[in-house]
Amino acid sequence: MSTSRSITDAQINAYVDGELDEASRLEFEQLLLNNPEDAARVAAYKQQNDELQNLYGALIEEPVPAEMRKMVMQHKSRPSLAPWMQVAAAVTLLLVGGITGWGLRGTQPREIVAAAVPEYVERAVGAHFVYTSEVLHPVEVTAAREAHLVGWLSKRLGNPVKMPNLVSIGYNLVGGRLLEDQGSPAAQFMYEDASGRRVTVYVRSYDGNDTAFKFFTSKEVSAFYWIDAPFAYALSGELPRQELMNIAQVVYKEISP
């Protein structure tokens, strides 16, 4: 047995939480014999868990409050596809028009070092952060008036906007709002999944060549952005890169002709 093997924080925690397999656990216990400091940490962490149980364990004995029980038992389940969505699907078909050409098709996207992130992307991410956190009024026009919303935003942006439908991946439309982006109008569509995670699609008019997906991340919010003339898009969310990428692909498919 090698006594010089050092113990990592990850091992200590994994041991305390029973995440090690049998062989690793036995090996770890051997190592611990020669590392009294680490053994003390193991003991301290186990004690934290014990104290958590002392402190909060009994709370699950409490009976379920009557109003919560009633809420669960009497809630009316809603139809699987809301009527407005059926209407909306028809409306978006009519509105899709001149969106053509796409850098991603045909040629491989070049990996562009995003030394200069377009300013609109930062504004998109900022708008995501600001508006997704609003619980009561996260949107200007709610999903219930989706057809109106698309028409209204298309008119403001000067071109027919197609609003992506993300229901297939579990994201329902919350609604949208019109924003000002350095004197130009921009639209933000907000979506939410059943667990409350929100993503936003930001659209503004843009003069420039089509691009592939590019990735931008700030502190908490990440975004995939691309240009598909006459619009520039940014999909923002507080999600892992791969998950956001999957959503971006659905958004792209939805808005392409």
Add this chain to the structure above:
Amino acid sequence: MNKRQAILDEIPRLRRFAQALAGDRDIADDLVQDCLERALGGLHTWQENSNMRAWLFTILRNTYFNQLRASSRRPNETPLDEHHDSLNATPPAQAHGLIIRDLQFALKLLSDQHREVVLLVGLEGMNYKETAGILGVPKGTVMSRLSRARELLKQYMEHGENGNRPPLRRVK
């Protein structure tokens, strides 16, 4: 109906987690109600045979963090003096009680993100994979947050929040 019964069965755990996370009973029950509302509204998206507990916990913590941001309410910024006063004013009689208070105090000093991971793993007994799913982060992030959180808790419990405060358990 089975799904509804499955939700009902999780309410005690949701309330406990909410209370430990938010540190306040009334806020916790409001949070659970919001969570139930969302869950019931999105019940058709819940996949049969998937983990109801993990799903509800995900909704609950997302609701909590959304609301926290919306109101910019930072429970961590409760003036520390308040805790000192209340703790010093009523020293518990038993050493056991002191240790418990110590942990409760130390938990409040943690950031919300650190507190939630300690509670999910240490109190609720979720494994790392489930916890990663609930938080929407990679497993490695769960492990590093957990490691940091436990070390902070240990420090707070041994030395107080800045090292100057004498350990509470020595107050007799």
